[in-house]
Amino acid sequence: MSDPWTLHPDRALPADPTTRGIAREIYAATRDLPIVSMHGHVPVEWFAQDSSFGDPAQLFVVPDHYLTRMLVSQGETLPRLGVGSTDTEQVETDPREIWRRFCAGWRHFRGTPTRYWLEHALVEIFGVTQRPSAETADAIYDQVAARIAEPGFRPRALLDEFNIEVIATTDAAWASLEDHRRLAKDGYGDRVLPTFRPDPLLHVDRATWRDEIALLARAADHEVDSYDDYLTALRAQRRAFVEAGARATDHGHLAADTAPLDDVEARRIFDAALAGTVTAAEAEAFSGHMLFQMAAMSTEDGLVMQLHPGVLRNHATAPFAAFGPDKGYDIPVVTEFTRSLRPLLDAFGHHPGFTMIAFTVDEDVYSRELAPLAGVYPALRLGAPWWFLDAPDAMRRFREAATETAGFSNMSGFVDDTRAFCSIPARHDLARRIDAGYLGRLVAEHRLDLDEAAETAVDLAYRLPQAAYPAPR
Amino acid sequence: MSDPWTLHPDRALPADPTTRGIAREIYAATRDLPIVSMHGHVPVEWFAQDSSFGDPAQLFVVPDHYLTRMLVSQGETLPRLGVGSTDTEQVETDPREIWRRFCAGWRHFRGTPTRYWLEHALVEIFGVTQRPSAETADAIYDQVAARIAEPGFRPRALLDEFNIEVIATTDAAWASLEDHRRLAKDGYGDRVLPTFRPDPLLHVDRATWRDEIALLARAADHEVDSYDDYLTALRAQRRAFVEAGARATDHGHLAADTAPLDDVEARRIFDAALAGTVTAAEAEAFSGHMLFQMAAMSTEDGLVMQLHPGVLRNHATAPFAAFGPDKGYDIPVVTEFTRSLRPLLDAFGHHPGFTMIAFTVDEDVYSRELAPLAGVYPALRLGAPWWFLDAPDAMRRFREAATETAGFSNMSGFVDDTRAFCSIPARHDLARRIDAGYLGRLVAEHRLDLDEAAETAVDLAYRLPQAAYPAPR
Amino acid sequence: MSDPWTLHPDRALPADPTTRGIAREIYAATRDLPIVSMHGHVPVEWFAQDSSFGDPAQLFVVPDHYLTRMLVSQGETLPRLGVGSTDTEQVETDPREIWRRFCAGWRHFRGTPTRYWLEHALVEIFGVTQRPSAETADAIYDQVAARIAEPGFRPRALLDEFNIEVIATTDAAWASLEDHRRLAKDGYGDRVLPTFRPDPLLHVDRATWRDEIALLARAADHEVDSYDDYLTALRAQRRAFVEAGARATDHGHLAADTAPLDDVEARRIFDAALAGTVTAAEAEAFSGHMLFQMAAMSTEDGLVMQLHPGVLRNHATAPFAAFGPDKGYDIPVVTEFTRSLRPLLDAFGHHPGFTMIAFTVDEDVYSRELAPLAGVYPALRLGAPWWFLDAPDAMRRFREAATETAGFSNMSGFVDDTRAFCSIPARHDLARRIDAGYLGRLVAEHRLDLDEAAETAVDLAYRLPQAAYPAPR
Structure with missing residues (x-):
């Protein structure tokens, strides 16, 4: 890369x-x-x-059905991605966990506009300098969360x-x-x-x-x-x-x-x-x-x-x-x-x-x-x-x-x-x-x-x- | 250009x-x-x-429905382009007026084959050397009309x-x-x-x-x-x-x-x-x-x-x-x-x-x-x-x-x-x-x-x- | 070529x-x-x-409906290409004749994947070095037939x-x-x-x-x-x-x-x-x-x-x-x-x-x-x-x-x-x-x-x- x-x-x-x-x-x-x-x-x-805007999961993952559908197609479930449900399955409430699941599935977005838009937003708006992955998830989370917390954001x-x-x-x-x-x-x-x-x-x-x-x-x-x-x-x-x-x-x-x-x-x-x-x-x-x-x-x-x-x-x-x-x-x-x-x-x-x-x-x-x-x-x-x-x-x-x-x-x-x-x-x-x-x-x-x-x-x-x-x- | x-x-x-x-x-x-x-x-x-072939409007504009439809889609009317009608609207009879309307709408043909064909015909057959526009309409009209009037045309x-x-x-x-x-x-x-x-x-x-x-x-x-x-x-x-x-x-x-x-x-x-x-x-x-x-x-x-x-x-x-x-x-x-x-x-x-x-x-x-x-x-x-x-x-x-x-x-x-x-x-x-x-x-x-x-x-x-x-x- | x-x-x-x-x-x-x-x-x-695999016609022509359909569309008949029939038309039994008809029609495959695949197979697997045509049909036939007859094939x-x-x-x-x-x-x-x-x-x-x-x-x-x-x-x-x-x-x-x-x-x-x-x-x-x-x-x-x-x-x-x-x-x-x-x-x-x-x-x-x-x-x-x-x-x-x-x-x-x-x-x-x-x-x-x-x-x-x-x- x-x-x-x-x-x-x-x-x-x-x-x-x-x-x-x-x-x-x-x-x-x-x-x-x-x-x-x-x-x-x-x-x-x-x-x-x-x-x-809350946290990185609320800003990027939970409300974006372009993003969640791709992860669901690869075996994730909506509750594990924080999507509320009338179902019995427990809804994930830890935004960092949701963010980790998203980053772990980053490769599935190759070739899609979701990937293109996310890359643009993460680099341009949040200054992220490393590609999302299971390994980089936490560091990126912290960086995005800090920016979201800024009063001007x-x-x-x-x-x-x-x-x-x-x-x-x-x-x-x-x-x-x-x-x-x-x-x-x-x-x-x-x-x-x-x-x-x-x-x-x-x-x-x-x-x-x-x-x-x-x-x-x-x-x-x-x-x-x-x-x-x-x-x-x-x-x-x-x-x-x-x-x-x-x-x-x-x-x-x-x-x-x-x-x-x-x-x-x-x-x-x-x-x-x-x-x-x-x-x-x-x-x-x-x-x-x-x-x-x-x-x-x-x-x-x-x-x-x-x-x-x-x-x-x-x-x-x-x-x-x-x-x-x-x-x-x-x-x-x-x-x-x-x-x-x-x-x-x-x-x-x-x-x-x-x-x-x-x-x-x-x-x-x-x-x-x-x-x-x-x-x-x-x-x-x-x-x-x-x-x-x-x-x-x-x-x-x-x-x-x-x-x-x-x-x-x-x-x-x-x-x-x-x-x-x-x-x-x-x-x-x-x-x-x-x-x-x-x-x-x-x-x-x-x-x-x-x-x-x-x-x-x-x-x-x-x-x-x-x-x-x-x-x- | x-x-x-x-x-x-x-x-x-x-x-x-x-x-x-x-x-x-x-x-x-x-x-x-x-x-x-x-x-x-x-x-x-x-x-x-x-x-x-008559005049430039009769040769290029009036009978060509590829051309008139585009001008109609942008607000012209068929009578103003010389297309005869049983309607009450007055049909334009001045070929130069029709030609001016066509040239004024030249930009709407960008990217279409009509533009490509017209450009080819105007340059190759009529020797036109300026792009059609409201400003150039009259000069091009005269050039095309003169060629049409030639005995060999x-x-x-x-x-x-x-x-x-x-x-x-x-x-x-x-x-x-x-x-x-x-x-x-x-x-x-x-x-x-x-x-x-x-x-x-x-x-x-x-x-x-x-x-x-x-x-x-x-x-x-x-x-x-x-x-x-x-x-x-x-x-x-x-x-x-x-x-x-x-x-x-x-x-x-x-x-x-x-x-x-x-x-x-x-x-x-x-x-x-x-x-x-x-x-x-x-x-x-x-x-x-x-x-x-x-x-x-x-x-x-x-x-x-x-x-x-x-x-x-x-x-x-x-x-x-x-x-x-x-x-x-x-x-x-x-x-x-x-x-x-x-x-x-x-x-x-x-x-x-x-x-x-x-x-x-x-x-x-x-x-x-x-x-x-x-x-x-x-x-x-x-x-x-x-x-x-x-x-x-x-x-x-x-x-x-x-x-x-x-x-x-x-x-x-x-x-x-x-x-x-x-x-x-x-x-x-x-x-x-x-x-x-x-x-x-x-x-x-x-x-x-x-x-x-x-x-x-x-x-x-x-x-x-x-x-x-x-x-x- | x-x-x-x-x-x-x-x-x-x-x-x-x-x-x-x-x-x-x-x-x-x-x-x-x-x-x-x-x-x-x-x-x-x-x-x-x-x-x-028999002979070149049996390997390449007779069973391949991609290939025979194209020749049929250009006037050949299936029996002349060796395809068995309940019909009265005589079925060609000479594989060399079938092969010649195929090679004579080689130009009809231009731009098709059949052409691409055949070219790949003839060159890579059979070592053919000349383009199929009426003129080259027999030589290519012999070359392919010899390879098919090899015990390792x-x-x-x-x-x-x-x-x-x-x-x-x-x-x-x-x-x-x-x-x-x-x-x-x-x-x-x-x-x-x-x-x-x-x-x-x-x-x-x-x-x-x-x-x-x-x-x-x-x-x-x-x-x-x-x-x-x-x-x-x-x-x-x-x-x-x-x-x-x-x-x-x-x-x-x-x-x-x-x-x-x-x-x-x-x-x-x-x-x-x-x-x-x-x-x-x-x-x-x-x-x-x-x-x-x-x-x-x-x-x-x-x-x-x-x-x-x-x-x-x-x-x-x-x-x-x-x-x-x-x-x-x-x-x-x-x-x-x-x-x-x-x-x-x-x-x-x-x-x-x-x-x-x-x-x-x-x-x-x-x-x-x-x-x-x-x-x-x-x-x-x-x-x-x-x-x-x-x-x-x-x-x-x-x-x-x-x-x-x-x-x-x-x-x-x-x-x-x-x-x-x-x-x-x-x-x-x-x-x-x-x-x-x-x-x-x-x-x-x-x-x-x-x-x-x-x-x-x-x-x-x-x-x-x-x-x-x-x-x-």
Whole structure:
């Protein structure tokens, strides 16, 4: 291994010296740009309360399902990694033990973006100089713990250290937005933005649905006894989000279906759901209908519509029962866009001011469906490679598969979708490097001039995410 | 930007110097070969009438849906780009205004093949030396307009200038072939060939179907009152195409289904269609049945069968109503070949003299379905990457995905499918460069010897398209 | 061409000199490792009888459907290549004639792995120094024939010459295992292992099913008159395989469905099958049910479960009738894993000691389904690229698509699936070169350190296949 552990300045740039030289020039144009992080899962409380991150295990291991799933696949268990459970297995409470298990499994992350992000964070943010392993675990733990304990190592300070110009959180549709109001009062109103996420309210056959409806009614201060009440309450909450600075809504449906129902049928299904007699097929049709309604509301209130479809959640029964959602058992499925988005795009695809950003974890649709759609409908932008595809080679494949049909101007630019706060600088930096490499190849192949490539790199890193998420009028 | 604007001799060759050096040698073997353009959409009238191309907007912008769709996706409208409409919006009639809008949007084409082709045509054919932009639009307009106005800048002269040995047009099945006869009289009979395109006749539930049947009946001089009449008339028109020099038929169905019906059922559906009572499911079954019949007729008359499935046409309702088809709203869908082609290949896949060429806009099927099928059935050849996939990186992916299973001998070689006449040299040149790069890599990796690679490059550019579209016996 | 014909020491390594230099270092760590060949189709009789391979046509051409399909696609016929038939066409019996036809078609293999493997075998094993062609066919024939006739050129001796540490055969579930016992007696018990392949027994609507059941009953020495008998007999035969050294079962279903039936329904379908009244839908449901049962039995006896789904067998009717299965007419179809494997993984995916290895010929599922599944379920390993995908560029794509989500530790390492014995060294060597190239790129891009890359290369070539196929307890 390199001795001591360092980050090479050319990491993730193409190996070919010609292309690398060009890529270096392009990367120089974006390296120091502020971070625009328009979608993610960092809890708003962190910024509102601005409290300490706890210990290395709480910061890096326990909440990161990218990381825990890999260790589970190699024989670890979630409780031994500190993940709380309703199960009988004892949950590890010693953060140092958890950290040791993580470091002992370091080799399993080879070739993954988790490895790349962690390496970046440990070296850049924490100054670690030795590769994690069973042998080095304790020393690294102490080093990371000491940094975390520093008074300046707080969420708000890190916004500056990480050069984050703006960051969006993801919030329940019925959220009080109290934390965002506190942030606004403290001068962070333009810097930490809420995002309206109504998924559980749109899936009328979920066990939690009626509880969610009650929460919505309370938040909107409007009884929800009918479909029309429901639309009214949703509209009211969207408006509250707009007032709190939101730029976007976010939708994580299984399919991308957007076929609207007529009002009579929508009311009928809603009433059946209230009565507890809704069928799975009705619920599925209703969720597609509601995506259409969300788009319609976006044309009213200007919220950008983010669609993240195609993931079958909680694939394994027992881990879901024991540990809850978001523990690594979410697996993509084939996702269709051409026919599914047709009703929505036919209705709103040329609407001025409406923006829909489509993400996918199904690479097949890049060249076949999403790039052709984004390449003609003014309202549609192609999101950045998402989740499992937010990785160096996958990002390169995205550029190669989508650009020739959609161009760059129909894309969202980089969007990070991060849960692990300390990985944000690594992710943005990596995306900038991959884009520099891709653009560098276009220049090396004389398909683009260098000045165009550098300008495009700045678009992808900074200007396009700003343009894709405009402030509502 | 490079100053002045020029085409680099190594453009679209691999960046790595080792591979580029080899690729240059391979490309030298194909660079000056004549163009064999066996499929496309250049109107036959252009060659028959040999008249002027009008103005820069008419030549480059208005008829090119690759180009207009990108500008539409960025907020332009088709009427402002000169595209005629039944809509109320005023259609721009000043070609210079249209040209300015195109040049102002030049940046949106970065990374697309449209950019690559346009750059090639503007520099090579028109001698343009500055990059298009709002600032340079007028000067480029004047330069292009002057060249278009030259007496020698006529379709037939360009066949020589572009080194086009043979070009096929695409013609309605009921076409009179008058233009092709005139071309034959003028000595262009072996150089401009018709192609038999019966799609609207095979989809019995389209609004226009009965009009099409009437046109067929008139062209074939045979009343079409029954399924048997219909087959007779189709057969007669195919024969007329063969006599006019046609090499192939072309089929643009939504699915690749080729399951035959029995005669009783085929007759029943046909009669229902005449009576206006056919269902969508019946029409779909009938269209698959007719692909099977088209293959059967090909075994009789020797016309090569081209299949271009998998595109959902006219995705947006309002633009279709206002502007008609082929305006950029055609979006690919998942396409299945293994089961769909089975009836046809089972019946005719080993028939001597039958050739089917399968194209796709669904990259997923290259390695999974089409290459395995083409790698065993003597009748099947794998067409070149089509439409959205006729692009540098997509062509490279095609070679990488299909060659290992199908080899080179089971491919059609390059087929351009062009509507924009001036892009033909650019497209063939680009394909030769990409193939040189791919073959150069095989040589650099010692998987092929240089003499084999050069011979294969000539196959792909010239011999295979000739062999794939033989003259009917 | 290179003169004389030789194998370049850097073949199949990346062209870029920087990456090639690193890849050479990594390849040096695996080049001389023994071969662990845990799945394949070399007949066990060859090793049991240790007899001569006959002639060059019998060794290289007649049994290799990769090779014959390509020649058929170019107009040869199977009988002219010596493939026996029930058809009227005369079967070529002169091996020299067959060999000439193969050599005359050598150019059609350009760019295919068959070409790469054959070149490796002809040069390395047979010392051939000229490229095959119509002109060189006879001389090469004589050279190969002479080597085959050498007393030392026998299967067991070649195990040493090829450095094969262990090789698995594939055996019918009702096999007597006589040959394996003879091998054990001769000291080859740990070197040539059987594999339990029950496919024809699990598809209850196949014409041969009742014959297969009779063979199972005889082998297990247990009457099979009911579903419970059937499970008992299967269990007994699995145990016999374990005792004969088997490590794994192998399953070649069309779909990956693993949904279990309840016992009543399973018994009912089984009885219907015995009575000859089973429907296609029942048979399909039963085959999925039996995959679940096979997994359950694996948790009892420790046999690793290999799943090879997604191939539609015998696509063309006439060749199947005339020549039987495995003649090149097996074509992949879309294959779904996320929902299909859910019942099995939900039940056994965390079972200690259970291992399932999933292979695919549908590249789309790498990043979308198989890597996410293998990246969390401890029981699941991702198999090596299979069949059409066991090729240089396809192997590279597999690494690039799967590693970022699954890492290396969740993979089987290289598994060759070979029918053509002499290609085994070529295949393993090629896989090691491709992995060295991929890992070399990660090092060149500073995403991995060189020591980690070399260790990982050894994992993929040697340690992981051993670990993925542990001896049952």
